[in-house]
Amino acid sequence: MTDNKYDRQLRLWGADGQKRLSEASILLINAPAAGTETLKNLILPGVGFITVLDDKLVEERDLGTNFFVTKDSIGKSRAEITMELLTELNEDVKGAHIHESPSKYINEKNLEFFKQFTLIIACDLTDAEIDILCDIGDELGLGLIFLRSYGMIGYLRLYKKEHACIQSKHADKELDDLRLAEPFEELEKYALEFEMSSLGSLEHGHTPYVIILIKALHKWKEAHDGKMPSNFEEKDAFKATIKEMARDFSKEANFNEAIENAYKAFSYESVPYEIQQILDNPKADSKEFHSNFWTLVSALKQFIAENGCLPVSGKVPDMTATSDFYITLQKIYQEKAKEDREKIKEIITKQADEKGLMEMLFEDEDIKVFCENARNLEVTRMENYKQELENPNTEDISAEFFDPDSSVQWYVAVRCAEAFRTTNSRYPGETKEQIESDVAEMSALVPDLLKKLGADESFEYNYDHIHEIARYSNSTLHNIGALLGGVGAQEAVKLITEQYTPLNHTYIFDGAHCKSQVFNP
Amino acid sequence: METENLDERYRDLDNLFLRDSKFAPELFAPNDALKTILFDAAKVLVIGAGGLGCEILKDLALSGFRDITVIDMDTIDVTNLNRQFLFRKKDVGKHKSEVAAAFIEERCSGVKVTAHTNMIQDFDADFYREFHVIIAGLDNIEARRWLNALLHSMVEFDDDGKPDIATVKPLIDGGTEGFRGQARLIMPHMSGCFECTLSSLPKQNSYPMCTIAETPRLPEHCIQHAYVIQWPEHFKDKKVDKDSPDDMNWIFERAKERAESYNIEGVTYFLTMGVVKNIIPAIASTNALVSAACVNEALKVATFCNKSVDNYFMFMGQTSVYTSTFPFEKDENCLVCASQRESQTVAGSKLLKEFRDELQEKFTLSNPGLTAESTNKTLYISGPLGKKTKQNLELSMAQLVESGFLDKQDIIQVTDKAIPTVMKVYVKIE
Numbered sequence: 001m002t003d004n005k006y007d008r009q010l011r012l013w014g015a016d017g018q019k020r021l022s023e024a025s026i027l028l029i030n031a032p033a034a035g036t037e038t039l040k041n042l043i044l045p046g047v048g049f050i051t052v053l054d055d056k057l058v059e060e061r062d063l064g065t066n067f068f069v070t071k072d073s074i075g076k077s078r079a080e081i082t083m084e085l086l087t088e089l090n091e092d093v094k095g096a097h098i099h100e101s102p103s104k105y106i107n108e109k110n111l112e113f114f115k116q117f118t119l120i121i122a123c124d125l126t127d128a129e130i131d132i133l134c135d136i137g138d139e140l141g142l143g144l145i146f147l148r149s150y151g152m153i154g155y156l157r158l159y160k161k162e163h164a165c166i167q168s169k170h171a172d173k174e175l176d177d178l179r180l181a182e183p184f185e186e187l188e189k190y191a192l193e194f195e196m197s198s199l200g201s202l203e204h205g206h207t208p209y210v211i212i213l214i215k216a217l218h219k220w221k222e223a224h225d226g227k228m229p230s231n232f233e234e235k236d237a238f239k240a241t242i243k244e245m246a247r248d249f250s251k252e253a254n255f256n257e258a259i260e261n262a263y264k265a266f267s268y269e270s271v272p273y274e275i276q277q278i279l280d281n282p283k284a285d286s287k288e289f290h291s292n293f294w295t296l297v298s299a300l301k302q303f304i305a306e307n308g309c310l311p312v313s314g315k316v317p318d319m320t321a322t323s324d325f326y327i328t329l330q331k332i333y334q335e336k337a338k339e340d341r342e343k344i345k346e347i348i349t350k351q352a353d354e355k356g357l358m359e360m361l362f363e364d365e366d367i368k369v370f371c372e373n374a375r376n377l378e379v380t381r382m383e384n385y386k387q388e389l390e391n392p393n394t395e396d397i398s399a400e401f402f403d404p405d406s407s408v409q410w411y412v413a414v415r416c417a418e419a420f421r422t423t424n425s426r427y428p429g430e431t432k433e434q435i436e437s438d439v440a441e442m443s444a445l446v447p448d449l450l451k452k453l454g455a456d457e458s459f460e461y462n463y464d465h466i467h468e469i470a471r472y473s474n475s476t477l478h479n480i481g482a483l484l485g486g487v488g489a490q491e492a493v494k495l496i497t498e499q500y501t502p503l504n505h506t507y508i509f510d511g512a513h514c515k516s517q518v519f520n521p
Numbered sequence: 522m523e524t525e526n527l528d529e530r531y532r533d534l535d536n537l538f539l540r541d542s543k544f545a546p547e548l549f550a551p552n553d554a555l556k557t558i559l560f561d562a563a564k565v566l567v568i569g570a571g572g573l574g575c576e577i578l579k580d581l582a583l584s585g586f587r588d589i590t591v592i593d594m595d596t597i598d599v600t601n602l603n604r605q606f607l608f609r610k611k612d613v614g615k616h617k618s619e620v621a622a623a624f625i626e627e628r629c630s631g632v633k634v635t636a637h638t639n640m641i642q643d644f645d646a647d648f649y650r651e652f653h654v655i656i657a658g659l660d661n662i663e664a665r666r667w668l669n670a671l672l673h674s675m676v677e678f679d680d681d682g683k684p685d686i687a688t689v690k691p692l693i694d695g696g697t698e699g700f701r702g703q704a705r706l707i708m709p710h711m712s713g714c715f716e717c718t719l720s721s722l723p724k725q726n727s728y729p730m731c732t733i734a735e736t737p738r739l740p741e742h743c744i745q746h747a748y749v750i751q752w753p754e755h756f757k758d759k760k761v762d763k764d765s766p767d768d769m770n771w772i773f774e775r776a777k778e779r780a781e782s783y784n785i786e787g788v789t790y791f792l793t794m795g796v797v798k799n800i801i802p803a804i805a806s807t808n809a810l811v812s813a814a815c816v817n818e819a820l821k822v823a824t825f826c827n828k829s830v831d832n833y834f835m836f837m838g839q840t841s842v843y844t845s846t847f848p849f850e851k852d853e854n855c856l857v858c859a860s861q862r863e864s865q866t867v868a869g870s871k872l873l874k875e876f877r878d879e880l881q882e883k884f885t886l887s888n889p890g891l892t893a894e895s896t897n898k899t900l901y902i903s904g905p906l907g908k909k910t911k912q913n914l915e916l917s918m919a920q921l922v923e924s925g926f927l928d929k930q931d932i933i934q935v936t937d938k939a940i941p942t943v944m945k946v947y948v949k950i951e
Contacts, residue, residue, distance in 0.1 A: 012700075471537075479814075482809055490810075
């Protein structure tokens with residue numbers, strides 16, 4: 001029996017992800033349901049420290065939407081009560097509260113205060129406040145998550161100027177790195193010297209597809225001026241040669257696997273485009289220290305210059321093979337991976353010397369994880385909030401206006417509601433009598449906004465969305481807060497653990513139809 | 522009881538209930554009575570008090586539902602605590618439903634939560650009929666199938682064959698795995714149902730037996746060997762108790778030995794637990810968002826304040842966020858919800874055994890019993906009662922027709938413990 005309460009999440013982000021989580025310090029600005037729910041979902045998995053900054057007092061109305069207040073706490077500090085009831089969830093987590101106006105800290109740009117945190121989660125801020133916090137985030141390299149809700153509509157905005165991630169763990173990418181198209185020396189030697197004709201039928205049908213493919217490609221290249229199969233006909237012809245190598249193709253699973261996996265050789269790039277982009281970043285050549293990530297990338301760049309390829313990952317997927325064949329093959333990859341890691345390590349030390357830096361403290365495990373994921377490194381850059389409002393990136397969002405079912409209709413409505421809030425210092429439709437004129441005021445903003453977002457002229461905005469957002473006004477529904485709390489905590493975990501790919505950068509949940517979408521204007 | 526200031530407490534619901542909307546269903550009219558319906562009349566049943574259940578109970582209580590019932594037979598384990606936030610270390614070993622109910626009642630004054638520690642199969646249709654909406658936060662397929670089929674069997678039809686809406690119990694079903702999850706609304710006999718989508722579920726990760734026995738390559742293969750081959754050889758009549766540290770340690774040690782003899786690295790206790798218990802990663806955030814989507818649907822179904830989801834919401838959070846909402850259509854041949862299925866042509870030479878094996882495979886049944894509707898004769902039933910029917914398995918379908926068991930064109934009634942009702946298969950023997 002395991003007695004580790006974190007067992008079910010360690011299977012996702014591992015011990016190093018958990019360590020980062022346990023060292024993170026989170027600030028929550030304003031504590032309505034969306035905020036306390038996000039914190040709840042970070043406290044349960046064991047985030048290190050939380051701070052709640054809020055100047056409101058608990059009201060009866062909080063009892064109807066927020067789980068982390070009690071009836072006898074009415075009239076008391078909301079920051080204090082929510083912090084106490086939240087930290088009670090997990091004894092590993094410590095907390096503090098500040099019963100003061102968040103606007104003060106934000107408007108003063110109090111860097112000393114904000115720099116103690118890893119991540120800031122902020123609820124119901126105005127456009128102007130978000131803008132300032134983004135500047136603070138830029139200065140301190142902080143991740144920010146902004147949450148807002150309008151009745152059935154939930155809005156989440158993520159901001160981190162640049163987020164680097166080593167273990168992207170892409171849902172649809174494979175980690176293996178078999179070098180079929182360009183086998184390294186030891187691998188090629190092993191494959192080409194592997195004698196198949198004398199094997200018994202069990203061994204023949206259990207010869208790893210890696211060996212079959214390397215042999216077949218070698219033969220093909222010899223007959224084709226050293227070129228790989230490139231077009232459809234050639235690829236088909238190549239697959240036919242594999243079929244010929246089999247003794248009984250219908251029964252030998254390994255030969256079938258060889259054909260299924262031939263694409264890995266055809267589509268191979270020694271340095272994938274996305275990785276080249278990261279290597280081309282000036283930070284990869286910089287003489288200054290930026291972060292551990294860029295120190296590693298800088299070493300990687302040097303490694304590629306010297307070796308012409310990325311370090312071998314050492315991961316071999318399961319395949320039809322005898323135990324012996326598989327283990328021998330696995331060892332060849334692992335030995336090479338180890339050799340490459342050693343080279344990277346030497347480069348790091350050398351570069352640190354050249355830059356006059358103290359030698360960076362990388363554990364062997366850090367370098368291993370980096371090398372294993374060298375094909376999957378990711379750097380996400382997010383649009384600044386001010387940029388989004390003034391001069392949005394229309395590349396992706398403009399296409400949304402051709403889709404009548406797109407939630408972009410809500411994105412427009414949210415932007416109008418916030419512009420209204422900025423002008424009037426209140427939510428649209430706070431009383432029933434205001435609805436008509438508030439809808440008119442927001443509707444008047446739509447045409448200019450559409451133009452800014454690159455909407456096609458043929459697009460007809462459905463103004464029912466504006467009416468609906470005025471209907472909801474400042475209503476906070478627990479479910480929408482809880483949903484934002486779930487999505488927000490997933491994103492927070494991604495930013496803190498530096499694993500998985502964060503969303504970039506706006507998420508809208510439409511609770512009226514149970515639909516949601518990500519936008520990046 | 523002291524009076525509660527419910528109007529002020531649930532003020533945030535006012536804009537939904539008292540204001541007109543272009544996005545609400547036609548049935549909706551802004552009305553003060555909606556709050557009263559929600560507070561005083563709506564009865565909701567929650568199935569499961571685990572990762573989803575805890576969230577669902579909280580979300581319901583904070584959406585104005587005040588009469589909640591929860592069923593869960595499980596007790597609290599320490600590995601629940603990273604997400605099942607109504608439980609603390611001191612609660613380990615107690616019943617989930619009871620601890621969860623007590624916590625909600627304590628925190629949300631005026632909300633009544635009734636807890637049951639039975640299996641869902643212990644309750645009959647009359648019990649389920651009491652509720653206006655049922656929300657399931659289950660972690661297994663068997664319970665979902667059973668519940669889905671039961672709720673379908675409760676629907677009555679009018680003379681035109683249309684379901685009587687008063688007998689249709691909305692079933693909201695949530696599920697999660699890692700960063701992924703889904704929430705769906707099943708309106709029995711009106712929308713696609715759980716059984717319709719059974720074949721689209723991902724298959725469980727399994728390893729071929731010959732690999733485990735003869736050519737192990739991964740640590741998982743060695744663990745499976747210790748679990749499915751060595752254990753039954755060593756302990757003839759004892760099943761593995763997956764919660765026993767002794768049993769798990771025995772498997773771990775054997776797996777380690779086997780791995781060493783093949784030079785395979787990576788057998789750990791952590792991995793052994795994962796493989797033997799088929800552990801699915803679970804995190805608080807995914808449970809939270811799926812439950813919130815489920816309860817938001819419950820609020821809409823109960824008050825019509827906005828349209829219901831049509832009918833399946835899928836969330837994938839691993840790489841950025843990708844979500845999709847789409848109507849899962851009815852399967853015309855669904856065993857549970859199809860009204861009239863096409864007859865399937867069966868070769869007369871086919872043995873009843875083969876026919877039954879195919880059904881078992883196709884509809885994931887455990888041990889189906891078969892009866893011919895026209896003759897009301899049992900074709901096959903397992904156990905001591907069915908001793909006599911065993912010989913029928915070796916007869917061909919044509920022979921069964923000749924000996925008067927079956928008509929050439931008939932309906933075969935299928936019973937199986939996976940499904941609480943009788944399923945019908947239309948056959949035409951050729």
